[in-house]
Amino acid sequence: MRGYLPDFDVCVPASLGEALALMAQAPGTLTPLAGGTDLMVVYNAGRLKATRFLDLSSFEELRGIREEAGALTFGALTTFTELRECRAVHQHFPNLVKSARATGALAIQNRGTLGGNIANASPAADTPPSLLAYGAEVELRSVRGSRRVAYDRFHLGYKAMDLAPDELVAAIHVPLPTGRGFHYFRKVGTRQAQAISKTCLAAYARIEDGCVAELRIGVGSVAPAPIRARHAEAVLLGQPLASLPMAAAREALLADISPIDDIRATARYRSVVTRNVLGHMLRELATL
Amino acid sequence: MADRIDLTLKVNGADHRVSVPPFARLLDVLREDLRLTGTKEGCGEGECGACTVLLNGRVVNSCLVPAVQAQGALVVTVEGLAEGENLSSLQAAFLTHNGAQCGFCTPGMLLSATDLINRCPHPSDDQIRDGLSGNLCRCTGYAKILDSVHAAAAEGRAAR
Ligand SMILES: Cc1cc2nc3c(=O)[nH]c(=O)nc-3n(C[C@H](O)[C@H](O)[C@H](O)COP(=O)(O)OP(=O)(O)OC[C@H]3O[C@@H](n4cnc5c(N)ncnc54)[C@H](O)[C@@H]3O)c2cc1C
Ligand code: FES
Ligand code: FES
Numbered sequence: 001m002r003g004y005l006p007d008f009d010v011c012v013p014a015s016l017g018e019a020l021a022l023m024a025q026a027p028g029t030l031t032p033l034a035g036g037t038d039l040m041v042v043y044n045a046g047r048l049k050a051t052r053f054l055d056l057s058s059f060e061e062l063r064g065i066r067e068e069a070g071a072l073t074f075g076a077l078t079t080f081t082e083l084r085e086c087r088a089v090h091q092h093f094p095n096l097v098k099s100a101r102a103t104g105a106l107a108i109q110n111r112g113t114l115g116g117n118i119a120n121a122s123p124a125a126d127t128p129p130s131l132l133a134y135g136a137e138v139e140l141r142s143v144r145g146s147r148r149v150a151y152d153r154f155h156l157g158y159k160a161m162d163l164a165p166d167e168l169v170a171a172i173h174v175p176l177p178t179g180r181g182f183h184y185f186r187k188v189g190t191r192q193a194q195a196i197s198k199t200c201l202a203a204y205a206r207i208e209d210g211c212v213a214e215l216r217i218g219v220g221s222v223a224p225a226p227i228r229a230r231h232a233e234a235v236l237l238g239q240p241l242a243s244l245p246m247a248a249a250r251e252a253l254l255a256d257i258s259p260i261d262d263i264r265a266t267a268r269y270r271s272v273v274t275r276n277v278l279g280h281m282l283r284e285l286a287t288l
Numbered sequence: 289m290a291d292r293i294d295l296t297l298k299v300n301g302a303d304h305r306v307s308v309p310p311f312a313r314l315l316d317v318l319r320e321d322l323r324l325t326g327t328k329e330g331c332g333e334g335e336c337g338a339c340t341v342l343l344n345g346r347v348v349n350s351c352l353v354p355a356v357q358a359q360g361a362l363v364v365t366v367e368g369l370a371e372g373e374n375l376s377s378l379q380a381a382f383l384t385h386n387g388a389q390c391g392f393c394t395p396g397m398l399l400s401a402t403d404l405i406n407r408c409p410h411p412s413d414d415q416i417r418d419g420l421s422g423n424l425c426r427c428t429g430y431a432k433i434l435d436s437v438h439a440a441a442a443e444g445r446a447a448r
Contacts, residue, residue, distance in 0.1 A: 002332070003311075005309045005312065006290065006309060007290075008290065008309070008310065009290035009310050009311065010293075010310045010311055010354060012356060033354065036352050036353065036354055037334060037349075037352050040313070040334075040351070040353070040354065041333045041334055041352065043311075044313075044332040044333055044351060044352075045333065053311070055354070055357065081346070104334065104422065105421040105422025105423075106403075106418075106421070107334070107337065107340055107348050107349045107400075107422045108334055108422065110346040110347060110348055111348055111349075111352065192421070193418075193421030193422060194335055
């Protein structure tokens with residue numbers, strides 16, 4: 001059964017400043033509402049605990065993709081469709097385009113936002129692995145000011161984030177890669193559209209003198225939150241493409257992930273397939 | 289209990305004013321306040337596409353859109369595709385090529401296909417599959433829907 005409609009209220013503040021002031025007055029009582037593609041599903045299922053919402057959708061400050069100071073800045077309200085349609089994103093961050101394309105179907109991509117994808121904190125969300133791979137930073141805003149957090153330190157556990165009850169995700173900053181780059185994204189779901197990931201892996205590597213000079217691997221659906229595969233990264237860093245320690249990297253990945261059984265896949269499936277996807281990525285990297 | 293909110297929206301070219309609960313869904317405003325019952329509710333969770341409409345020119349699942357976010361918006365529903373008695377060429381093609389059986393998915397299919405052809409006038413099979421991937425059909429097996437979209441695209445001026 002859907003939630004009981006008269007119980008719910010939505011506040012539409014005139015400005016972002018007013019919205020932040022409202023959040024500061026009674027922290028935690030107002031739930032930000034962006035594209036609604038997560039919240040409305042929970043509401044329609046009658047499981048939404050929150051009853052008071054703060055509509056963010058009219059705030060221009062939270063929109064748009066800009067290039068500044070060697071990074072692309074994505075307003076929190078950037079939709080998956082905007083990611084798919086932006087040339088600079090195709091040019092610099094192909095994994096983000098693939099994440100966006102792999103998310104739901106068109107109608108979801110037109111409404112769902114990057115900020116919502118992050119703040120919903122699903123371990124199975126599809127942009128987080130790419131954001132982790134690209135070394136993104138999250139900009140948080142409240143009446144107290146704004147601060148930045150490295151995205152790989154933002155998720156603290158299952159649905160736990162470094163996000164105070166009076167703070168909004170305002171923007172996501174992603175540094176532009178330099179040098180010779182390798183980009184990889186692979187999502188495994190039941191079908192190509194409308195499927196939540198069973199496992200998802202994104203990687204970015206910078207290659208110098210035939211070796212892995214920089215590497216970040218982000219994985220989804222295999223831990224309580226999206227995570228970096230730091231053990232696997234450590235095994236590969238500095239190694240020549242000609243002789244990547246593939247078996248050792250696959251083994252090391254086991255120390256990074258802690259998959260569980262759920263309706264979408266078993267822990268064993270996730271563990272095997274995530275390692276296979278890493279293997280696939282490394283074979284592509286080796287032939288770069 | 290929260291007060292009602294007043295919304296104005298332009299649906300299929302006509303201005304409407306409604307007074308609805310603050311958290312009303314666009315789907316319910318269309319079906320219940322405006323009596324545009326062509327738009328269907330299947331799953332209520334964004335999966336099936338039966339509730340697809342165009343919101344400011346983009347396909348959305350109206351079951352997931354809080355109506356408050358449609359304030360001032362342009363909405364096109366299946367009722368807005370035909371001009372009087374003249375079906376859009378997509379609608380006509382769905383008829384000729386049996387793109388509809390029970391018809392429950394059809395309004396959503398038509399809106400997604402209209403949007404697809406507006407963006408991509410001569411879609412390949414894969415582009416049609418991508419454009420309609422958020423619309424489920426339990427009857428046709430999709431082949432006839434693909435035929436219909438191809439036929440309308442071949443005719444050139446598929447939609448509005
Ligand atoms: C059919 C369907 C398929 C889907 N498929 C996928 C998929 O393949 N991959 C995937 O990753 N996701 C998928 N999703 C989930 C969803 O579309 C995404 O997580 C989307 O990015 C959520 O964004 P939103 O703006 O709609 O969030 P909302 O529903 O508006 O909000 C989600 C959460 O984030 C909070 N929030 C939103 N914006 C902010 C902000 N700026 N600051 C602080 N908190 C904020 C809200 O309070 C809420 O808790 C799917 C959803 C549906 C219905
Ligand atoms: S009813 Fe909206 S997507 Fe199924
Ligand atoms: S015609 Fe029956 S669901 Fe598509």
